[in-house]
Amino acid sequence: MATGLEPSPTTVPDVPSPRDGVRGREFPRPSRSTLLIAAGGAVLGALLFVVAYRGMPDDSYITLDYARNLAELGHWGLTPFRDANSATSPLNVxxxxxxxxxxxxxVVAVGLLLVATTxxxxxxxxxxxxxxxxxxxVVxxxxxxxxxxxxxxASVVGMEAFLAAALLVGVARYGAERRTVPAGVVTGLAVLTRPDLALPAVVVLAVLFLTPAPRRxxxxxxxxxxxxxxxxxxxxWSWFALGSFVPDxxxxxMGQSPPEGEAFGDGPLYLYERWPAAALLIGLVVVAGLLALGAAALALARGRGQLADRVVVACGIAGLAHYAAYAALGVAPYTWYYSPSLALLxxxxxxxxAGHVAARSGAVTGLVLVVGLSAGVQVAPGVPWTAPIIFGNWTTADQYLAVGRELGAALPPGTSVQATGEIGLLAYACECDIVDGFADQRHIMVQVAALEQEAGPVTRLLLGVNYLHADRTPPRPFEYSLRFxxxxxxxxxxPTSGGPGRGAGRFVLGPAGPQIGWAG
Structure with a gap:
């Protein structure tokens, strides 16, 4: 029985949108339904923030350190005391x-940005x-x-993952409409969010602009x-002023060698071994995305494909390409590295x-069920949580902040301390000269010099060009060392009760050890 909700079976004509390339176009006011959709997205983002704000991971605070220093001091660095260019996402900062x-x-700024992004x-x-x-x-x-x-x-609130997801959806939207300027602007913003987003964004655009004939x-x-x-x-500007073309x-x-069985390509198995419930819920979404990709590709191969099928194929191929690129690099399975592929799938x-009339009701219901189960599993231990369900820091944010405040009070004025492993929360709380590779580019250059000696000619050339304007003077020494x-x-x-990455332990302040050239 017709309900009036079924999508039209007619294939969307592959012609330029009347909104594409028309000069002097008037932008209409958002409709009531659009405002309601935006409000719904904002509410979901606000609910997540209320649940997660106490448990933001250490890397989120690295971003917050940069943002606070920029807002309060006009300084681009993790701490006010040293120059650095380790913020992966300039736009997020x-x-x-x-x-x-x-x-x-x-922290309130994190919530506002999350709400705006969702x-x-x-x-x-x-x-x-x-x-x-x-x-x-529905979509x-x-x-x-x-x-x-x-x-x-949910495990990386405060980082750029939500911003990246929004911009990739924007690339798909404007690519589907073949609107060149908006698609280009959003793609550029995606690159400013994470340089590696250039790969999936370009793949999405290439598929949507070049298929079918006539190619655009x-x-x-x-x-x-x-x-x-x-x-x-x-x-x-970053190349000249901050010493590197891309973030350090x-x-x-890329210079870190993950333990055996913990490389990016092994990430799904690694997640399942440590957090099986979370991994299964993530896997259900991935499988649903891959099934949609297969169905869309088959429809296109049979000549019955619509624009929706091309968008699904574009996003699916882009997501797989991003995953494959990271797997080939052999980097560690940091949680946020999977977010672009997951967003696209x-x-x-x-x-x-939303597109299959016969199975539509069951498919939508199944995905809604995944939403409910994912939310339930994560809020069941209590809210606001002190740590997300997927958590690998050495201790919780609350304990890190407490240690950081006491560390700042214990350090004599004008002295520096070597960080151990994780620095974002400690730097945020202590507001002191705490040092690692993320906080001082001169320490990065020690490692870059070692990489240049071991690298092949192409990698050596790329490193040399990237750091052509970097300060290669020896790093300043520090007086103290913080060890776990x-x-x-x-x-x-x-003392700390610890997290799943370390267990119980204590942070001890002592004399400085050997100079570092690498973070963690």
């Missing part, structure tokens, strides 16, 4: 700094659904609901040129569930 200027409270994700997902003739509320609700409740995303090479080139115009000025964190992470799952000693016995220092 800028937006958080703006929030700090408005509120004066860094609202934008909802609007862009709804616009994408409209462009491909799918139900706007927007599934995309935002699955992202907000995902154990991957000119539009693709103009879109990419716009993206370069948006992203390149910052990177050029990319070099730091989530779009595939949502569009696939496992165990729950009595002794000096600041």
């Amino acid at each position: 800028w937006l958080l700094a703006a929030g700090i200027l408005v509120t004066g409270r860094p 609202a934008l994700t909802a609007v862009w997902a709804a616009s994408l659904a409209h462009a491909v003739r799918r139900r706007r509320v 927007a609700g599934l995309v935002v609901g699955l992202v907000v409740t995902s154990p991957i995303f 090479w000119g539009r693709l080139v103009r879109t990419l040129a716009t993206a370069v115009a948006v992203a390149l000025p910052w990177h050029v 964190s990319l070099v730091i992470k 989530t779009v595939c799952a949502a569009l696939g569930a 000693e496992p165990g729950s016995g009595d002794g000096p220092g600041w």
